[in-house]
Amino acid sequence: MIRSAERFREKEGIDVRIRHEVEEIDAAGARVRVRQLESGSVSWESYDKLLIATGALPICPELPGSDAVRICGINTLQSGLELRRLLDAEAAKTGVVVGGGYIGLEMAEALVRRGIEVTLVDRSPQLMGTLDEEMGELVSRAMRDFGVTVHLKESLTGFETREGKVVGVVTDKRSLPVDIVILGLGVRPNTALAAAAGIPLGVKGAIRVNERMQTGVAGIWAAGDCAESFHLVSRRPFYIALGTVANRQGRVAGINLGGGYATFPGVTGTAVTKVGQVEVARTGLQEKELRALGIEWVSAVIKSRTRAGYFPGSGEITVKVLAEKGSGRLLGGQIVGMEGSAKRIDTLATALHADFTVAEMINLDLGYAPPFSPVWDPVVIAAREAEKLL
Amino acid sequence: MIRSAERFREKEGIDVRIRHEVEEIDAAGARVRVRQLESGSVSWESYDKLLIATGALPICPELPGSDAVRICGINTLQSGLELRRLLDAEAAKTGVVVGGGYIGLEMAEALVRRGIEVTLVDRSPQLMGTLDEEMGELVSRAMRDFGVTVHLKESLTGFETREGKVVGVVTDKRSLPVDIVILGLGVRPNTALAAAAGIPLGVKGAIRVNERMQTGVAGIWAAGDCAESFHLVSRRPFYIALGTVANRQGRVAGINLGGGYATFPGVTGTAVTKVGQVEVARTGLQEKELRALGIEWVSAVIKSRTRAGYFPGSGEITVKVLAEKGSGRLLGGQIVGMEGSAKRIDTLATALHADFTVAEMINLDLGYAPPFSPVWDPVVIAAREAEKLL
Numbered sequence: 001m002i003r004s005a006e007r008f009r010e011k012e013g014i015d016v017r018i019r020h021e022v023e024e025i026d027a028a029g030a031r032v033r034v035r036q037l038e039s040g041s042v043s044w045e046s047y048d049k050l051l052i053a054t055g056a057l058p059i060c061p062e063l064p065g066s067d068a069v070r071i072c073g074i075n076t077l078q079s080g081l082e083l084r085r086l087l088d089a090e091a092a093k094t095g096v097v098v099g100g101g102y103i104g105l106e107m108a109e110a111l112v113r114r115g116i117e118v119t120l121v122d123r124s125p126q127l128m129g130t131l132d133e134e135m136g137e138l139v140s141r142a143m144r145d146f147g148v149t150v151h152l153k154e155s156l157t158g159f160e161t162r163e164g165k166v167v168g169v170v171t172d173k174r175s176l177p178v179d180i181v182i183l184g185l186g187v188r189p190n191t192a193l194a195a196a197a198g199i200p201l202g203v204k205g206a207i208r209v210n211e212r213m214q215t216g217v218a219g220i221w222a223a224g225d226c227a228e229s230f231h232l233v234s235r236r237p238f239y240i241a242l243g244t245v246a247n248r249q250g251r252v253a254g255i256n257l258g259g260g261y262a263t264f265p266g267v268t269g270t271a272v273t274k275v276g277q278v279e280v281a282r283t284g285l286q287e288k289e290l291r292a293l294g295i296e297w298v299s300a301v302i303k304s305r306t307r308a309g310y311f312p313g314s315g316e317i318t319v320k321v322l323a324e325k326g327s328g329r330l331l332g333g334q335i336v337g338m339e340g341s342a343k344r345i346d347t348l349a350t351a352l353h354a355d356f357t358v359a360e361m362i363n364l365d366l367g368y369a370p371p372f373s374p375v376w377d378p379v380v381i382a383a384r385e386a387e388k389l390l
Numbered sequence: 391m392i393r394s395a396e397r398f399r400e401k402e403g404i405d406v407r408i409r410h411e412v413e414e415i416d417a418a419g420a421r422v423r424v425r426q427l428e429s430g431s432v433s434w435e436s437y438d439k440l441l442i443a444t445g446a447l448p449i450c451p452e453l454p455g456s457d458a459v460r461i462c463g464i465n466t467l468q469s470g471l472e473l474r475r476l477l478d479a480e481a482a483k484t485g486v487v488v489g490g491g492y493i494g495l496e497m498a499e500a501l502v503r504r505g506i507e508v509t510l511v512d513r514s515p516q517l518m519g520t521l522d523e524e525m526g527e528l529v530s531r532a533m534r535d536f537g538v539t540v541h542l543k544e545s546l547t548g549f550e551t552r553e554g555k556v557v558g559v560v561t562d563k564r565s566l567p568v569d570i571v572i573l574g575l576g577v578r579p580n581t582a583l584a585a586a587a588g589i590p591l592g593v594k595g596a597i598r599v600n601e602r603m604q605t606g607v608a609g610i611w612a613a614g615d616c617a618e619s620f621h622l623v624s625r626r627p628f629y630i631a632l633g634t635v636a637n638r639q640g641r642v643a644g645i646n647l648g649g650g651y652a653t654f655p656g657v658t659g660t661a662v663t664k665v666g667q668v669e670v671a672r673t674g675l676q677e678k679e680l681r682a683l684g685i686e687w688v689s690a691v692i693k694s695r696t697r698a699g700y701f702p703g704s705g706e707i708t709v710k711v712l713a714e715k716g717s718g719r720l721l722g723g724q725i726v727g728m729e730g731s732a733k734r735i736d737t738l739a740t741a742l743h744a745d746f747t748v749a750e751m752i753n754l755d756l757g758y759a760p761p762f763s764p765v766w767d768p769v770v771i772a773a774r775e776a777e778k779l780l
Contacts, residue, residue, distance in 0.1 A: 102759075232755075244758040247765050251752075265753055272757035281757055340733070343763065346756045347736045353754055354744030362641075363655055364743055365622075366736045367662035367671055368634040369492075373733065375637050 025050065025197035027217045049219050049257050052194050052207060053250070056187035056225035056241045065159030068166040071181045074103055083182070092116055092179035096169040098156050100127035102273045104184030105139070108148050109275055111182070118148045119176055121169065123155040128280060130271065131334050132287045134301060135320055138336040142278035187241045189226045202228040204239040211263040213253035221257060223249035230266030233284050233331055233352055234293055240267055268352040269332075272342040281345035284322065284332025284352050296325040300385035304378035306340040308370035317341045321348070321358060321382040328357035328390050333379070340372070347379050358383040358390075415440065415587035417607045439609050439647050442584050442597060443640070446577035446615035446631045455549030458556040461571045464493055473572070482506055482569035486559040488546050490517035492663045494574030495529070498538050499665060501572070508538045509566055511559065513545040518670060520661065521724050522677045524691060525710055528726040532668035577631050579616045592618045594629040601653040603643035613643035620656030623674050623721060623742055624683055630657055658742040659722075662732040671735035674712065674722020674742050686715040690775035694768035696730035698760035707731045711738070711748060711772040718747035718780050723769065730762070737769050748773040748780075 023042070024033040031046040058073040060066065070090075072083045086092075093116065097108045100122035111118045120127070120143060126136030127143060127150065143150050151171070159181065160168030169176045189206040191199075200216035202208035207215055207222040211230075215222050224246035231238035245267055255262035270283040290297050299322045307314040315338025322331040333348035335341050351361055361383035368375055376384075413432070414423040421436040448463040450456065460480075462473045476482075483506065487498045490512035501508045510517070510533060516526030517533060517540065533540050541561070549571065550558030559566045579596040581589075590606035592598035597605055597612040601620075605612050614636035621628035635657055645652035660673040680687050689712045697704040705728025712721040723738035725731050741751055751773035758765055766774075 242758070243765055244755070248753055268755040270755040270757050272759045272762055274759065274761050279762075283755065283757075342759075343730070343733060343757055344736070346734070346754075346767070347740050349755050349757070350737050350740040350744070353750070354740070354746070356744070360743070363638055364736075365634070365658040365660040365673065365739050367660050367673075367733055367739070368632070369662045369664065369732075371664050372662055372669075375633050377736070 022193065025052075025193060025199075025220070027197050027199070027220060030219060047219070049221065051253055051257060052199070052215070052220065052222040052226060053224045053253075054190040054193060054226045055246075057190045058183065058187050059185040060183065061156065061185065063156065063158045064170075065161045065166065068159055068161040069164055070166045070179065071159060071183065073183045073185075074107060075187065086180065087114060087116075090179065094176075094178050095119070095180045095182065096121060096176050096178045097182045097184060098122075098169070099184035099186065100124070100150075100152075101129065101184055101186060102271065104182075105143065105273060105275050105280075107182045107184060108143065109146065111180075112147050116180075119151065119169075119178075120148050121151045121154050121156060121171055121176075123153065125153050127152070128273075128282075130269075130282050130286060131280070131336075132299075132320060135282075135318070135334045135336055138318060139275060139278070139280055142275045142280075142336070146276040146278075187225065189239065189241070191226050194222065194226070202239075203237045206239045208237070211265065212256045212261075213249055213264060214256070221253050223253035229264075231285075232266040232268050234289065236293075238267065238269070240269060242271060244270075268349050270345055270349045272345060274342070277338060279335070279337055279339065279342035281335040281342040282333070283345050283349040284330070286332060286334070287322070290322065290331060295331065297322050297331055298325055298386055298389035299323070300382050300389060302378065302382045302385055304376075304381055305374050306338050306378075307372060308374055311370040313339070313371075315339060315341075317344075317378045319344075319378045319382040321379070321386045323358045323383075323386045323390065326390065328359050328387060330356050330358055330361065330383070333382070335379075337378075344377070344379050347377070358387040362387065412583065415442075415583060415589075415610070417587050417589070417610060420609060437609070439611065441643055441647060442589070442605070442610065442612040442616060443614045443643075444580040444583060444616045445636075447580045448573065448577050449575040450573065451546065451575065453546065453548045454560075455551045455556065458549055458551040459554055460556045460569065461549060461573065463573045463575075464497060465577060476570065477504060477506075480569065484566075484568050485509070485570045485572065486511060486566050486568045487572045487574060488512075488559070489574035489576065490514070490540075490542075491519065491574055491576060492661065494572075495533065495663060495665050495670075497572045497574060498533065499536065501570075502537050506570075509541065509559075509568075510538050511541045511544050511546060511561055511566075513543065515543050517542070518663075518672075520659075520672050520676060521670070521726075522689075522710060525672075525708070525724045525726055528708060529665060529668070529670055532665045532670075532726070536666040536668075577615065579629065579631070581616050584612065584616065592629075593627045596629045598627070601655065602646045602651075603639055603654060604646070611643050611647060613639040619654075621675075622656040622658050624679065626683075628657065628659070630659060632661060634660075658739050660735055660739045662735060664732070667728060669725070669727055669729065669732035671725040671732040672723070673735050673739040674720070676722060676724070677712070680712070680721065685721065687712050687721055688715055688776055688779040689713070690772050690779060692768065692772045692775055694766075694771055695764050696728050696768075697762060698764055701760040703729070703761075705729060705731075707734075707768050709734075709768045709772040711769070711776045713748045713773075713776045713780065716780065718749050718777060720746050720748055720751065720773070723772070725769075727768075734767070734769050737767070748777040752777065 058075040154171045206228040225241040252262040252264040272281040301320045317337030320334040366377045448465040544561045596618040615631040642652040642654040662671040691710045707727030710724040756767045
């Protein structure tokens with residue numbers, strides 16, 4: 001069932017109601033069963049080519065009290081609007097955010113900015129699990145500096161409710177009284193419809209696709225958060241639910257569906273976010289992925305400045321670079337720092353696409369002027385340090 | 391003679407006087423003639439390896455009145471200190487900057503910020519000659535918006551002086567009364583000493599070096615603004631006097647002089663600057679260089695936003711991308727835009743190092759979050775548009 005799209009029904013005065021829903025794909029017959037939502041009538045529609053773009057679904061734990069009002073997941077425009085209405089209507093004073101990924105961090109910041117006292121709970125030992133430990137630690141510090149209470153290594157066990165509304169979050173360590181709870185526990189590909197049609201699934205249940213975004217069933221294509229990607233550094237199939245990737249996959253699928261020819265080579269796993277003034281970015285493989293892949297690595301963590309040290313507005317930036325032991329092949333990078341830090345990840349991402357070694361990165365001709373960078377860009381300083389450890 | 395270093399003699403209370411000067415290199419005898427500046431005594435010092443790092447000299451036209459006081463070139467710490475003292479001591483009301491390159495633009499901005507009425511004069515039809523015409527036009531507009539009067543296609547012919555001080559700038563079109571004149575007419579490699587020693591020179595009179603920064607004479611090395619570079623896109627020797635290049639060359643020369651092994655592959659010609667709030671960046675080859683090289687190209691100029699359109703602080707950014715006709719090889723890029731624009735040049739510079747085509751750039755996994763970028767980074771949008779024109 002494709003229900004997630006339904007949540008876009010209403011966009012502040014604009015009628016974005018979903019009127020039809022695909023209930024079944026008959027791949028052998030090249031047709032889909034469509035339900036007219038208002039009347040309930042059902043019909044079969046044939047297709048020449050079919051694109052599955054069913055996106056992802058938020059992970060929602062089945063826990064005592066989890067169906068209470070004022071427990072919000074944020075994954076659609078509609079869910080965002082509902083949360084804002086709730087915050088506008090009720091004077092929430094305390095909020096708990098469960099999950100320390102991008103959504104969790106951004107929602108925690110948004111609540112703090114509305115004057116709400118925020119506690120962030122994550123079962124893992126660090127925030128931003130896509131960063132290595134020492135870099136994640138910098139993010140925890142930034143969250144705490146921003147006024148968020150952070151509880152790590154703490155698992156959600158349930159919710160306390162009163163008259164159908166949430167009043168408390170229960171973890172394995174404590175009970176937190178709250179007015180509102182936001183869940184940022186990640187997403188999973190929305191592929192039940194594809195699976196029921198016999199379309200082969202891959203990593204994490206995402207639809208398996210080739211470089212042209214074709215599924216394993218003739219005439220059927222997939223793109224976006226429901227589809228697999230390929231990781232250019234691990235050289236393995238990979239699942240990542242990000243808007244940029246979905247956009248690029250959608251472009252490739254569209255060109256191919258339209259009779260053209262385009263390929264999507266894959267991703268390096270780039271992502272950026274912001275906590276207060278602190279910018280966070282990552283690309284490539286992190287240590288736990290390298291360990292699982294059996295790749296040996298060296299890494300360097302350096303501190304530098306976002307601009308020339310003497311230039312007004314210069315701030316601290318920490319860059320970590322990982323390189324393959326022996327070969328020096330760049331494997332990944334992570335950045336935490338002040339204004340001007342995050343988009344420096346693009347240099348590392350482009351270098352990953354180019355399969356550069358850290359030695360090759362040392363002589364990159366990057367832009368320098370005092371308002372923008374020290375003479376040696378922090379990303380290059382980190383590559384230089386990693387190169388010394390090979 | 392190495393005299394430029396002498397100008398560093400005094401750094402606001404810190405004694406940085408140059409006490410010795412190399413007057414001659416005797417390459418056959420592996421020795422240099424050194425003058426003790428205070429006593430005037432001369433001696434020969436022998437060397438095993440010699441590094442020439444004599445930098446560049448500002449271009450100063452010999453024109454009527456050009457030796458007047460209050461005509462300042464800015465190329466050393468000392469010249470900057472002298473200018474600041476002059477501005478502090480005398481209440482300059484009007485200034486003329488001659489030359490519309492990096493130094494000219496930055497000095498014009500600095501004078502405006504001090505409340506001085508500034509006129510910028512350049513003999514070429516645009517500011518920032520390292521940009522293509524339509525991008526240079528955006529820079530002229532930014533300068534005018536910042537309050538600078540810009541006169542293009544206007545040649546300096548001399549200065550009017552009174553009691554040895556400059557009081558006017560004369561061009562082929564007008565006479566401008568002034569209190570202070572700043573020359574930003576570029577630099578040339580300071581290589582008279584090297585030339586006299588029989589060391590082969592190359593492009594624009596810079597010292598010819600190999601990838602390890604060795605000159606054509608055994609035991610003698612060169613690095614920095616006095617040495618040649620290699621352009622990775624044109625694949626020809628190239629001269630560029632920038633601190634970043636000097637730093638990278640210096641590192642390579644130092645490693646090699648110390649008995650190690652390092653190479654400097656070359657540059658892509660990256661440079662960034664800022665005019666008020668407007669950021670300017672360029673890398674690779676521009677149209678006039680491509681024309682001279684006989685390379686055919688396509689180009690795309692796009693307008694986008696520095697952040698997601700709806701995000702506070704989102705500003706306009708214009709990106710130009712040039713690609714080789716047929717092959718689609720990226721040849722260069724230019725950026726003019728608001729905060730967050732300039733360092734995007736690093737993605738293009740890294741792609742040039744990787745010898746990417748614009749088609750390969752379309753799927754670069756660059757960082758996206760609303761505070762940092764639209765979903766498609768402007769640099770990628772430009773590459774995508776250029777790819778359509780191949």
